[in-house]
Amino acid sequence: MVRCLELFETIRRRRSVRAFKGEPVKKEDLTRILNAAIMAPSAGDIQPWEFIVTTDAEVRRDLATAALGQYWMEEAPVIITVCAKEEASALRYGERGSGLYCIQDTAAAVQNILLASTALGYGSCWVGAFDEDEVRRVLKIPNGIRPVAMIPIGAPGERPEARSRRDLKRVVHSEVYGEQRF
């Protein structure tokens, strides 16, 4: 088993990485990353996610084009597209399922992918700015399945500084909204 970072250290070290060395992601690492994704919690344990793993260089370019020209993405040897199975969540939970739960469930899976990639020494980035119809076309995604995020993963070609965060005091309320005495 490959050694990896402790959880809080992983959370602290994670960055959006937008430059890659192009070395391949090991198959066993990719499997670990995807296994981490499916360990995410989901409403009603529906697990309304599917993942498309793209390694083909031409398709990576097409995905970068669909991501409104974020061509740095194509440098990554792997792009995982995370999809939400809206219909599966709607079947049990109606609009709340399709409009909220399946988005939250897949967001949790995305975060697990980012953290697992970081723990294994890879760079990654959550890409949400893309033309959904174009991603659907490129990846042949059927109706009822919504691409919600693309995640390029690879050996990091940059080590970005941490971006600052809004202070805890500004974002945590004590007991009720507006009581900021945390």
Ligand SMILES: Cc1cc2nc3c(=O)[nH]c(=O)nc-3n(C[C@H](O)[C@H](O)[C@H](O)COP(=O)(O)O)c2cc1C
């Ligand atoms: C929903 C979502 C969509 C995002 N979409 C993009 C994107 O399309 N392109 C990009 O370069 N970064 C994207 N990001 C990454 C953010 O820009 C980044 O997380 C933020 O600037 C904080 O930096 P950090 O991730 O290094 O902490 C996205 C992040 C989230 C959560």
